[in-house]
């Protein structure tokens with residue numbers, strides 16, 4: 001008889017997004033994203049980080065002060081990195097992301113042809129950015145589904161062999 005408590009596709013791909021987030025150097029918020037084709041193949045993955053060539057130890061990671069002395073003008077968001085890291089045709093793909101996309105990422109998601117967004121955290125839900133994202137997703141027929149945050153994925157390699 002087959003195992004019953006295996007991961008669902010949604011748990012599996014949001015799990016990959018979380019694993020990717022662990023690569024982020026952002027001391028406050030680590031975000032991961034994973035793009036999946038209609039036939040359940042991973043075609044892009046990313047996390048929030050600095051662009052290539054921008055030294056993690058030289059650029060700021062703070063949140064306050066003069067804008068140019070904070071991380072905000074420099075960090076590439078997880079969703080955009082997942083799109084840019086993919087060489088595939090992203091039309092009709094699903095994007096799994098640990099945090100609901102901002103309006104800038106929403107534009108890139110729509111333009112890439114992604115038609116479904118699955119997210120876990122919506123702590124920014126009432127921000128102007130998230131409101132704009134929803135407005136654009138609705139207009140562009142991109143669906144967005146919140147996953148219940150009830151899965152703690154604990155991977156103990158020795159237990160799995």
Ligand SMILES: Nc1ccn([C@H]2C[C@H](O)[C@@H](COP(=O)(O)O)O2)c(=O)n1
Nearest residue numbers: 028029031048075077078100101102
């Ligand atoms: N959907 C999102 C939202 C935010 N990010 C990144 C951008 C920053 O590195 C960090 C947010 O920083 P905070 O203001 O919470 O300290 O998360 C992203 O990649 N995707």
Ligand SMILES: [Zn+2]
Nearest residue numbers: 077102104105
């Ligand atoms: Zn964004």
